[in-house]
Amino acid sequence: MPEKRCVTINPPKMCQPIGAIYAYxxxxxxxxxxxxxxxxxxxxxYNFCRHxxxxxxxxxxxxxxxxxVYGGAKNLVAAIRNVKNRMHPELIGIMTTCLSETIGxxxxxxxxxxxxxxxxVELIAASTPSYVGTHLTGYDNAVKALVETLACNNGIxxxxxxxxxxxxxxGDINEIKHMLQIIGVESIILTDISQTMNTPIQFPKPHFxxxxxxxAEIADTANSLGTISLAPVTGGAAAKFLERKFSVPAVLGPAPIGVNNTDTFVKNVLRLTDRPIPKELERERGLLLDAMVDVHHYLYGKRAAIFGDPDIVAAIVRFAAEAGMRPVVACTATAGPSFAKEIKAVAEEYDCPVEILEKSDLFALHEVLKEAGAEVLIGNSKGKDIAEDHxxxxxxxxxxxxxxxxxxxxxxxxxxxxxxxxDMVTNAILDHKYDPDKLHQ
Ligand code: SF4
Structure with a gap:
């Protein structure tokens, strides 16, 4: 879609430090x-606390x-000393911002x-100026900084x-761990927020x-069988670094959502680790197929608009098409090398034209939806007003x-x-406009 505006309105993206913090x-x-x-x-x-x-x-x-005016070196040195003395961390993950990058x-x-x-205390430094890239670039830069600083080949x-x-x-990390456990593969999760951002209440609250x-696990990434980045845009740089420097084979994406993409993930795991496919995983795949059959008459032909991070949007677009829906718009603010290519491939495969909004914003999505129409919107909370309006x-x-x-x-x-x-998509549609005559046609 040609961009005629000089401003961005309500973009589905955040600044680089948010992504770097997510990694740290x-x-x-x-x-x-x-x-x-x-x-x-x-x-x-603020964003982490409310999510x-x-x-x-x-x-x-x-x-x-x-x-x-004079540079921020004094503040940085003082802050590192304060954090060391008061928190006693094992690592300090430093990231820059628009201001510190601009003053140089x-x-x-x-x-x-x-x-x-x-x-x-290990000091990690990632360059994350927010006037280029998005939160995904920040995540990518921080994970790369972690392996660049810590990864170490011990020959074993x-x-x-x-x-x-x-x-x-x-929830997603726990599910990926569950799949790897069934396959019988040990893993190093880079980075693992499954417990750090989902903790039981404790008194007194521990520092960490x-x-x-x-x-030590990050150091050991140089000795692994391979690296799978679940998303090429977020994590690809670290995977490529480990491949280049330590010959650890890298596989970038796709995000394992839906049948095809999850199959690809499983195949990549089996290929890199030389394992057979376990029966339990076949059963879980069968349950997904069964669930898709169960709701097919509710979802068939339903028009979906999807926005968010490019790799996740591309994966959901494919899954929506697999489930018989018609993904009509795919919107992302971050440029990804394979985003448009993957959406076009889905459109061709399932014969369903999809409007692609790349490096775009939710204002554009709103405008396009006035013409394209949709029966469900899939994305984060920033889409609330658009959903209400439509x-x-x-x-x-x-x-x-x-x-x-x-x-x-x-x-x-x-x-x-x-x-x-x-289930979420089906129930949302049923909940919103349940018309048994229409839905069972
Ligand atoms: S000044 Fe830059 S780095 Fe800081 S919050 Fe704003 S966009 Fe993010």
């Missing part, structure tokens, strides 16, 4: 440190006018001052598989929650979901997650 909070005993003004840490914290309903520790170097702070040089410190194959998750929910990827249900997936509780707990990935997504 999945590492055990890691404190994210935002090198920028206070707002650059408050805004991500995960968990408190989250994010430190800031709190730059102000004088740092903008060389973070890697500044943190050399800590090279001779006796403690064993660990027989594990690296899984780079991207910005997915704890249980779980998360351990520093009088259609919004099925909430992705990040952030702040106007419903518990979304992060449940998967949409894998065979089980796909069943959950299918």
């Amino acid at each position: 909070i999945g590492v055990h005993a890691c404190i994210p440190l935002v090198h920028g003004s206070q707002g650059c840490a408050t805004y991500p914290r 995960f309903r968990e408190p989250i520790e994010v430190a800031t170097t709190s730059l102000s006018e004088d740092a903008a 702070d060389d973070v890697r040089s500044i943190i050399k001052e800590f090279d001779n410190d006796a403690d064993e 194959l660990n027989n594990k598989l690296n899984i780079i998750t991207g910005l997915i929910n704890p 929650s249980e779980g998360g990827t351990a520093k 009088n259609i249900p919004l099925v909430r997936v992705g990040f952030p979901v702040y106007d419903r509780v518990g979304c992060f707990r449940y998967p949409i990935m894998g065979y089980n997650g796909s069943i959950h997504l299918l």
Whole structure:
């Protein structure tokens, strides 16, 4: 769609530090440190708290006018010392912001001052200026910084598989772990927020929650059988780095949502680990097919609009087509190398034209929907007003979901997650406009 505006209105994307924090909070005993003004840490914290309903520790170097003129090195050094002394983390995940990148702070040089410190706190530095890229770029840069700094080849194959998750929910990570466990594969999850962002209540609250990827595990990624990044846009850089430097084979995507994509994920796991397909997984696949048959008469021909992160949108578009729906619009704010190609492939395969809005925003989606029409919208909470305006249900997936509780707990990935997504979409349609005459036609 040709872009005639000079401004972006309501884009389904966030800034790079949010993605970098998403990566860092999945590492055990890691404190994210935002090198920028206070707002650059408050805004991500606000979004994490309302999505995960968990408190989250994010430190800031709190730059102000004088740092903008003289540089932020003094603040960064003071912040690292404060975090070390007060929190005693194993890692500090530093990320830059629009301000610190614009004034030109060389973070890697500044943190050399800590090279001779006796403690064993690892400092990771990711460059995450928000005037380029999105939260996905930030995630990609932070995971790459983690493996660049820590990965170390010890010459002994660990027989594990690296899984780079991207910005997915704890429910999805648990489902991926469940599948790998059935196949009998040990894994290193990069990075694992399944426990760090879904913790039991504890008194007194510990500095660091249980779980998360351990520093030693990140070091061990160089000795794995392979790396599967569940999304090429988010995590591809780290996977390619491990392949280039340590000859760990990399597979990028697709996101395992729906039948075809989950099959591809399973095949990739089996190929890299040389395992047979387990019966239990075949059964779970069969249950997904059965669920699709059960709801086919409700979903057949239903027009769906889908927005969010490109890899997830592309996977849901394919799954919607598999389920007999007509995905009419696919919208993302982030440019992805394979997004349009994959959507076009689905459109051709299922003979259903899909309007592609790439590097776009929800204003454009709203306008297109006035012509295209849709019976269900799938995306995060930012689509609420569009859904209300078109009088259609919004099925909430992705990040952030702040106007419903518990979304992060449940998967949409894998065979089980796909069943959950299918049920959500079907129930939303039934709930919204249940007309037995129409629905059973
Ligand atoms: S100033 Fe830049 S880095 Fe900070 S919150 Fe805004 S967009 Fe994000």
